[in-house]
Amino acid sequence: MKDLYPFIFKRKSIRRYKGPIKGRQLKKVHDLLDSLEPLTNGIGTEFQIISNDDVKTFIQRPAPHYIAAFSEKNKRAKVNVGFMLQQMDLRLSSMGIGSCWQGIPKLKSHVKSQLEFIILLAFGEPAEPLHRKHAEFKRKSLYEITDIKGMDRILEAVRLAPSAANNQPWFLKGEENMIHVYQKIPNILKVGFIGRWNPIDMGIALAHLKITLEHYGYKPKFEIYKNPPKLEKHEYIGTMKI
Structure with missing residues (x-):
């Protein structure tokens, strides 16, 4: 994943699109979905490329294409999806394709999966820088x-990782050869809104962390410890061993 490193520092969320991307490029996107690296092995995931006809967009502008992410039910499902789909977000940026995480739109009833729907990543030919x-x-x-x-x-x-409403719910603590990653516990007013996307945000941040560690020559490995250091008002997500 380390080839994605330069795009961490220039990617942006694209919300306006000229139109769909061409067939050959769309096939490449489809093929790349099979190469996404999971954060946690053993959690079933599925990614479908769908169109704006398959999505109820509500207040957001429709995009030509969406990647719909699904996962089996698991405590780490959203973190894992965030980690995987952020690889795709950066990959699209490297291909000249605009993309944007979208948590508000919903799938129409004819879009089916045996797994639970998690979130959408919109994409298409950008109509803005x-x-x-x-x-x-x-x-x-x-x-x-x-x-x-x-x-x-x-x-x-x-620090530059995207998050819902740009709230950046992560905090990182260090020990020898370890980076412990924590999620800020949202207040009661945010639990039902921003809070439901915070685990996805954590996966996105972990993707940036692993990509960057690999860029600098480390061989990071994600692990979950039974007795990590405590951090007040935060939930432990996991540790990147370096």
């Missing part, structure tokens, strides 16, 4: 998302 400069990202500062020192180049990639 595809990339942005690093300085144009509006994100929390590093000290707000981590207490790790001396790894700013790696942690900056996590």
Whole structure:
């Protein structure tokens, strides 16, 4: 995945599209879905490419295409989907294709899967600039998302990860050869709205972390420990061993 690293620093969410992408390129997108790396093995997932005729968009502009993500029910399902589909988000950016995570639209009843629907990633030919400069990202500062020192180049990639309403629910703590990843527990007003997407956000952040660690020559491995360090008002998600 490390070839995706440069696009972490210039990807943006595209919300306006000229139209669909061409057939050969669409087939390539379809084929790439089979190569996405899971965060956690053993969780069944499915990705379908569908059109705007298959989606109820509500307040959001329709896109020419969507990737619909499905998963078997599992405590780590949303984190795993976020990790996998963010690889696709960055890959689309590398191909000159615009994309945007969309949590509000719903599938129409004729779209079927034996697995549970999780979220959509919209994509198509962009009708706005595809990339942005690093300085144009509006994100929390590093000290707000981590207490790790001396790894700013790696942690900056996590800081730039997209999230629902840009709320960045992650915090990273370090031990020797380990980065512990935590999700901020949303307040009661956000649990039903932004909070339901926070596990997906965590998967996205973990994708950025793993891609960047690989870029810098590490061989990271995601593990879940029974007794991780505690962090007040946060839920432990897992640890990236380096």
